[in-house]
Amino acid sequence: MFHSEALRFSFQALQANKFRAFLTALGLVIGNASVILVVTISLTSRDYILDQIQRIGSNLIYAQYESGNNTAGAAAAADYVKIADVDAVREQLGSRIVAATGVMNSFDRMRIQGGEEDVAIIGSDQYYPQVRNLDLLAGRFFDVSDVNQRHRVALLMERLARRLFGSQSAAVGQTVKLHGLQFTVIGTFKEKTESFGLSELSGENVLIPITVLRYFAPIERIDPLYIQARSAADVAPVTGLVKSILESRHRTGAKYRVDNLAAILDAARRIATVLTVVLMLVSALALIISGIGIMNIMLVTVTERTREIGLRMAVGAARRDVLEQFLAEAVIISMTGGLAGILIGVAIPLSVRFFTDDFAVPISPLSIIVAFTVSLIVGLAFGLLPANRASRLNPTEALRYE
Numbered sequence: 001m002f003h004s005e006a007l008r009f010s011f012q013a014l015q016a017n018k019f020r021a022f023l024t025a026l027g028l029v030i031g032n033a034s035v036i037l038v039v040t041i042s043l044t045s046r047d048y049i050l051d052q053i054q055r056i057g058s059n060l061i062y063a064q065y066e067s068g069n070n071t072a073g074a075a076a077a078a079d080y081v082k083i084a085d086v087d088a089v090r091e092q093l094g095s096r097i098v099a100a101t102g103v104m105n106s107f108d109r110m111r112i113q114g115g116e117e118d119v120a121i122i123g124s125d126q127y128y129p130q131v132r133n134l135d136l137l138a139g140r141f142f143d144v145s146d147v148n149q150r151h152r153v154a155l156l157m158e159r160l161a162r163r164l165f166g167s168q169s170a171a172v173g174q175t176v177k178l179h180g181l182q183f184t185v186i187g188t189f190k191e192k193t194e195s196f197g198l199s200e201l202s203g204e205n206v207l208i209p210i211t212v213l214r215y216f217a218p219i220e221r222i223d224p225l226y227i228q229a230r231s232a233a234d235v236a237p238v239t240g241l242v243k244s245i246l247e248s249r250h251r252t253g254a255k256y257r258v259d260n261l262a263a264i265l266d267a268a269r270r271i272a273t274v275l276t277v278v279l280m281l282v283s284a285l286a287l288i289i290s291g292i293g294i295m296n297i298m299l300v301t302v303t304e305r306t307r308e309i310g311l312r313m314a315v316g317a318a319r320r321d322v323l324e325q326f327l328a329e330a331v332i333i334s335m336t337g338g339l340a341g342i343l344i345g346v347a348i349p350l351s352v353r354f355f356t357d358d359f360a361v362p363i364s365p366l367s368i369i370v371a372f373t374v375s376l377i378v379g380l381a382f383g384l385l386p387a388n389r390a391s392r393l394n395p396t397e398a399l400r401y402e
Contacts (some may be wrong), residue, residue, distance in 0.1 A: 003047055013181060017301075020287060020297065021333055022292055023374045024297045024333050024337075025195075025333050025334070025336050025337030025340070026295075026337065027286065027287075027289060027290030027293050027294075027342055028232050028287065028333075028337030028340075028375055028378065029340045029342060029344065030286055030290075030333055030341065030369040031290050032287070032337070032338045032340075032341025032342050032350075032372075032374075033341040033342070033344040033345040034286055034341075034345075035280060035284070035287070035341075035345065035370065035371045035374070036341075036363070036367045036368060036371055037341060037348060037349070038276070038279040038280055038282075039276060039364045039366075040345070040349045040364065041278075041365035042275055042276040042362055043271060043276075045096060045269070045275075046272035046276075049268050049272070052162050057231070059098075059228055059229040059231065059232055059235050059260075060131070060226065060227075060228060060237060060260060060261045061224065061226070061228070061229060061238060061239050061258065062224045062227075062258075062260070063081065063225040063226075063229040063243070063246060063257065063258040063259075064081065064223050064225065064256065064257055065079060065080050065081055065223065065254070065255075065257075066256055066257040068186050069253075077219045077220075077221070077250060078250070078398075079250050079254040080219065080220065080221040080222070080223065080226050080250065081102065081223065081224075081246065082220055082222060083210065083214070083222065083249045084249075085102075085110075085225065085245070085246060085249055086101065086102040086189070086221065086222060086225055087238055088249060089225070089227060089242060090243055091163070092245055092351060093227070093238060093242075096229065096230055096234055096238055096241075097228060097229040097230055097238065097365065098129065098130070098131075098229070099127040099130055099227075099229050100129050100131070100225065100226065100227045101124055101125055101127040101128045101131050101132075101225075101227050102124065102125070102210060102226070103122055103123070103124050103200050103210075103222060103223060103224055103225075104122070104123035104210050104213050104217055104220075104221065104222060104224070105120065105121070105122060105123075105200060105223060106120075106122075106123065106125070106179075106217055106304070107120055107121065108120040108121055108178050110177070110178070110206075112160075112163055112164060113163055113164075116338050119204065119206055120204070120205050120206075121205070121206045121213065122200050122205050122207045122208070122209075122213075123209065123210035123212065123213025123214065124207060124209075124210050125142065125209065125210050125211075126141070126142045126143055126144050126146070126147055127145045128207070129141045129142075129189065131226045131398060132189075132226065133227045134189045134191060134192065134194050135188060135190050136167045136187060136188075136189050136388055137168040137188045137189055138161075138168040138171065138172050138187060138188045138189075139155070139162075139171075139172040139185070139186050139187025140187050141156075141187060142186075142207075143156065144207060146186075146209050147209045147210065148211070148215050150209060150212050152182065152183045152212060153183060153184050153185075153186045153208070154176060154178070154184070154185050154206050154208045155185070155186060155187070155189055155206070155208075155242075156181040156185055156187075156188050156189075156205075156206055156207075157166075157189060157201065157204055157206075157207075157232060158188060158189070158190040159203050159204050160205065160206070161185075161188040163204070164176070171185050171188050172185055172186065172188070173185065178208065183206075183208060189207070191196075195330075200223075200224070206240075223228065225242075225246075229241055229265055230266040231259075235260050235262055236262065239258055239259070239260050241278070244259040246258070263297055272391055283372070286360075287374055288378075290337070290378065291334070291378040291379075291381065291382035292382065293393055294334060294378065294379065294380040294382045295330075295383065295385055297333075298326060298329065298330050298382075298386030298387070299385070299386045301386070301389045302326065302330070302389055318391065322387075322391040323387045323388060323391035324387075325387075325390075326383065326386055326387035326391075327383050327384060327387040328378055328381075329383070330379045330382065330383020330384075330386065330387065331376070332384075334375050334379030334383070335375055335376060335378065337373060337375065338371060338374075338375025338376070339372075341371065341375075341376055342368055342372060344367065345367075345368075349363050350368065351375075
């Protein structure tokens with residue numbers, strides 16, 4: 001019997017029991033669709049998390065005073081990161097960095113919606129919006145003259161501007177009172193990626209020039225110092241250099257924590273990889289269960305068609321022909337279900353593009369290849385036992401089977 005005849009007989013046998021063949025293939029449809037969707041969701045989640053981390057600041061390095069000698073007062077305060085340290089980092093690292101900026105922190109009482117509240121005040125310079133990757137909502141950011149000439153200007157975070165003046169645009173040009181002085185609001189801003197209060201930005205901050213805040217702070221302390229490396233490959237070396245610069249400019253024993261987002265990004269990638277593997281293993285269980293279902297149905301089919309098998313062998317069909325036919329039926333079921341599952345698994349992510357252009361869902365070609373290959377293997381592996389059992393039937397006993 002030729003291969004084409006085996007396929008024709010297989011299709012005819014499956015058409016005689018369409019609903020049973022459909023239910024048998026349904027498990028593979030679900031399994032393959034699950035594999036592709038799981039990988040797609042994992043890739044999308046990974047890309048989203050990495051993008052959110054990177055949007056906090058590209059190639060970002062941050063440094064802060066950690067601990068020092070067991071001294072107090074002015075001696076201990078000397079170990080803190082200073083504005084001069086920020087200038088030294090800029091000068092010594094030169095073209096290896098895009099920018100460096102320092103942050104000073106303060107608090108003051110402000111009247112908001114009829115009540116007095118504590119508001120966090122941040123002092124920084126013209127490089128801060130660039131390094132921290134901030135979004136300007138209205139007005140403008142500081143320029144070099146605002147910092148050097150100590151202009152009394154301020155920027156408000158989005159939520160604070162809305163609470164004080166009703167909207168972002170309405171806030172520009174208004175005045176706020178900080179530490180007894182009037183500041184003109186020149187703009188409003190927000191973080192591109194919400195840090196949920198884990199950074200110096202708590203959500204309702206006022207940003208003023210660091211040269212002005214310096215006069216309100218009892219101790220000069222930069223916390224933290226931010227540096228943006230020019231290239232991702234240079235982040236690690238620059239991190240080490242920043243630590244060396246700070247330690248060389250302060251007393252022996254002063255310790256500084258200098259870190260970057262690379263470790264966080266690597267951890268996020270590792271977590272995403274582990275999650276993908278675990279979810280794929282769970283999806284693989286669906287494929288294994290589907291394979292067991294195919295084997296079970298094919299064993300039932302062999303029992304039901306025992307007389308047919310005996311008749312075919314009696315008129316000259318070889319055992320190999322019978323094995324080939326039943327194996328072909330199992331492969332057809334698995335491949336049909338597998339291809340349908342692949343189409344569904346690809347169609348769902350692609351359909352997202354009809355609803356939004358801002359969110360691209362990546363589809364892994366590898367997941368499609370894996371799903372297709374597994375479908376073929378499932379059909380062959382779980383169809384082999386029933387096909388082998390059919391080919392080993394005794395023709396005489398098969399013809400007498402009731």
